Amino acid sequence: MKIAMIASEANPLIKTGGLADVVYSLSLELNKLDNKAVIILPYYKKIKNNPQYSVTFLGKFDIFMSWRKEYCGVFKLVLGNIEYYLIDNEQYFLRDNAYGYGDDGERFAFFSLAAIQALKLVDFKPDIVHIHDWQVGMIPCLLKEKYRNDPFFSGVKSVLTIHNPEFKGYLDKYFLNNYYGLSDTLFDNGKVRFDGMVSTLKSGITFSDIITTVSPTHRDELLDPLSRFKFSYVLELRKDDFYGIVNGVDTVEFNPKEDKYLCMTYDASKYLRSRTNNKKDLINSFHLPNVISKNPIFGVVSRLTEQKGIDLILANIPYLVEQGGSIVILGSGDPALEDKVQKIRDKYSHRVGIYIGYNDELAHKIYGGCDFFLMPSLFEPCGISQIISQRYGAVPIVRETGGLKDTVIGYKDTNLAVANGLSFQDFTVEGLRGTIEYAFRVYADDEKMKTIVKNGMKLDRSWKTSALEYMKIYRKALEK
Ligand code: GLC
Numbered sequence: 001m002k003i004a005m006i007a008s009e010a011n012p013l014i015k016t017g018g019l020a021d022v023v024y025s026l027s028l029e030l031n032k033l034d035n036k037a038v039i040i041l042p043y044y045k046k047i048k049n050n051p052q053y054s055v056t057f058l059g060k061f062d063i064f065m066s067w068r069k070e071y072c073g074v075f076k077l078v079l080g081n082i083e084y085y086l087i088d089n090e091q092y093f094l095r096d097n098a099y100g101y102g103d104d105g106e107r108f109a110f111f112s113l114a115a116i117q118a119l120k121l122v123d124f125k126p127d128i129v130h131i132h133d134w135q136v137g138m139i140p141c142l143l144k145e146k147y148r149n150d151p152f153f154s155g156v157k158s159v160l161t162i163h164n165p166e167f168k169g170y171l172d173k174y175f176l177n178n179y180y181g182l183s184d185t186l187f188d189n190g191k192v193r194f195d196g197m198v199s200t201l202k203s204g205i206t207f208s209d210i211i212t213t214v215s216p217t218h219r220d221e222l223l224d225p226l227s228r229f230k231f232s233y234v235l236e237l238r239k240d241d242f243y244g245i246v247n248g249v250d251t252v253e254f255n256p257k258e259d260k261y262l263c264m265t266y267d268a269s270k271y272l273r274s275r276t277n278n279k280k281d282l283i284n285s286f287h288l289p290n291v292i293s294k295n296p297i298f299g300v301v302s303r304l305t306e307q308k309g310i311d312l313i314l315a316n317i318p319y320l321v322e323q324g325g326s327i328v329i330l331g332s333g334d335p336a337l338e339d340k341v342q343k344i345r346d347k348y349s350h351r352v353g354i355y356i357g358y359n360d361e362l363a364h365k366i367y368g369g370c371d372f373f374l375m376p377s378l379f380e381p382c383g384i385s386q387i388i389s390q391r392y393g394a395v396p397i398v399r400e401t402g403g404l405k406d407t408v409i410g411y412k413d414t415n416l417a418v419a420n421g422l423s424f425q426d427f428t429v430e431g432l433r434g435t436i437e438y439a440f441r442v443y444a445d446d447e448k449m450k451t452i453v454k455n456g457m458k459l460d461r462s463w464k465t466s467a468l469e470y471m472k473i474y475r476k477a478l479e480k
Contacts, residue, residue: 001474003030003037004126006115008108008135009098010039011250013047013077013084016098017303018247018384019132019163022214024082025250029467031081038124040115042093042107043075043086053077055086059121063113065106065179072114074121085122087114099135105171108135108200109179116142120152128474130159131208134169137200138180140207141192145182157477160208162201163381165222165229166307169200194234205234209477212243212470214382215403219244221379228379243473246406247382248463254367254388256457261364268457271393275369282369285362286328286353295324296443298436299370299394301363301385304333304341304356309376309399311337315429316436317344317352323440326351328370330362367392371449372422372439376432380404386421390456395442395449396421397435407461411442411452420456 009015011024027037047053055075063070073088087093092107101107116139119126131139140158147153175198176182186192192203205211213219219242225232235242257267263281266274276293283291291297298320302308313329320327329341329352338356345354355362367373373389375398382403386396390408398404400423409415410423422442424435442448 001035001128001471002124002126003027003035003128003130003474004115004119004124005037005039005130005132006112006136006139007039007132008042008111010041010084012079013041013050013053014044014098017164018382021250021384022161022163022247023132025248025463026467026470027082028080029248029463030470033464033467033471035471038083038085040085040087040118042098042111043073043088044098045094045096046098047086048094058085061117061121063110063117065109065113065181066177070110072110072117074118076122085118087111087118089114105169105175106179108169109138109175112136112139112142113180115139116147125152126156128157128159128477130161130474131204132161133163134167134199134201134204137169137202137204138182138192139204140209141182141186141203142180144207145186146180157209157474157480158207159210159212159473159477160204162211162213162222165201165213165231165381168194168202170195171198171200173198195230202231202234205231205238208241209480210241210243210473211235211238212245212473214244215246215406216244217405218379218381218402221402245466245469245473246403247384247387248466249384249387249391249461251462254391256368256392259364259368261361262368266393268393268454271453271457275393278365278369279371280369282328282365283326285365286355288326288328288351288353290350291326292324295326296371296440297369298325298327298372298374298397299366299389300327300329300331300374301366302329302331302375304331304337306334306337307378307380309378309427309432310341312376312427312429312432313374314340314344316433317348319433320436321348321351323436325436325440326353327374328353328355328366330355330359330366332357367394370394371443372397374432375399375404376424376427377401377404378427383407387461390420390459391461393453393457395439395452395456397432397439398423399427399431400425409455411448416448416451418455419452420459421452
């Protein structure tokens with residue numbers, strides 16, 4: 001099958017979150033399975049200024065958005081088995097960050113229109129256009145409305161994957177006509193209307209042939225009328241075309257057996273000595289000379305945002321320290337939370353290590369050296385860190401939501417044979433507290449701890465399984 005992946009980020013070119021992992025790893029795996037998946041991305045400054053990438057200019061055209069006429073260049077970059085097509089317009093994309101600008105609505109309207117045109121320029125007629133999240137949510141609507149009679153797109157089917165339904169892609173109504181060149185009727189008849197605005201994500205739900213999200217539990221959550229996402233009534237109408245597929249993990253990047261950042265590598269058959277050494281190395285890396293390596297160390301690698309439950313973690317640090325534990329936190333995000341993390345570190349500097357920002361090496365050291373990995377998310381469509389931590393033998397402590405629920409079986413006294421983490425339900429400080437308390441008890445019992453660690457390390461979470469699921473979905477779309 002020929003698949004055009006259209007998204008706002010993809011590894012290794014540009015990454016702000018898990019979306020980039022999925023777009024890349026899924027394409028890679030699809031190509032290994034004899035498909036032809038290409039990735040279309042904006043040609044961001046970060047990509048353009050990276051001397052490692054040797055790109056080829058393929059051509060240019062103009063994109064018309066009512067009275068606006070915008071240049072669009074198309075470049076090609078090949079990395080491994082993946083072809084990337086990069087959409088160039090310096091006014092829109094030659095900026096320091098991928099998002100967060102007042103004109104993001106316009107930037108991604110341009111990108112969506114340009115990505116469709118680029119397929120024609122490079123003469124890649126896909127079977128499936130697979131789009132991800134709000135930035136490109138209007139593409140299925142454009143294909144079905146604007147390009148309805150274009151023979152190039154006849155028979156092309158679209159699949160939308162929802163990674164983060166918090167971002168709905170709200171736009172003023174005038175965007176429809178003024179930027180996308182679509183009729184206002186689509187707003188008036190409700191097809192793209194949500195909360196009195198245009199929502200590009202809702203439009204994606206309405207017009208895609210198939211919709212997926214990144215875990216079965218998150219699918220159920222999105223269909224729940226009481227959920228915070230408010231999409232249930234929209235998705236209810238598309239229920240039969242709506243699937244949940246759990247993400248895989250990049251088993252090359254995250255492999256404790258061949259991890260260049262770890263002081264000692266290991267696998268499920270033999271890990272104790274290596275992990276102990278890695279733990280000491282982790283303690284050194286975070287400059288925590290007073291931490292005794294016999295006691296448990298908790299790790300966090302996360303964006304510092306409300307979604308990730310950082311407040312719950314911070315509120316539990318005094319307890320955790322009092323019990324003899326220590327914690328290392330790596331991440332960046334909301335400035336107010338970054339500030340709180342700094343303050344807690346200042347107060348408990350003998351047992352709390354932090355790194356504000358992203359650092360691959362330290363992240364790997366955390367996975368390879370901590371005993372427990374904290375991920376008490378408020379919501380989590382899939383989540384990847386909990387899966388990585390299992391692979392590395394760090395026991396995940398998660399809230400039972402979305403993909404966390406689907407990938408972690410919390411130990412509950414009777415299910416040791418299958419347990420591969422610890423989990424709790426209530427998104428409260430006490431909810432997490434109870435599980436941390438439990439973690440200390442489990443930690444004190446070598447045999448239990450070993451079983452839970454091993455159960456996690458032995459799981460197969462490679463992308464192949466997920467890619468095969470997506471292929472089934474693509475076939476369903478083609479039958480429509
Ligand atoms: C979003 C979700 C996260 C998911 C990722 C990749 O970042 O918040 O749960 O793992 O997308 O699908």
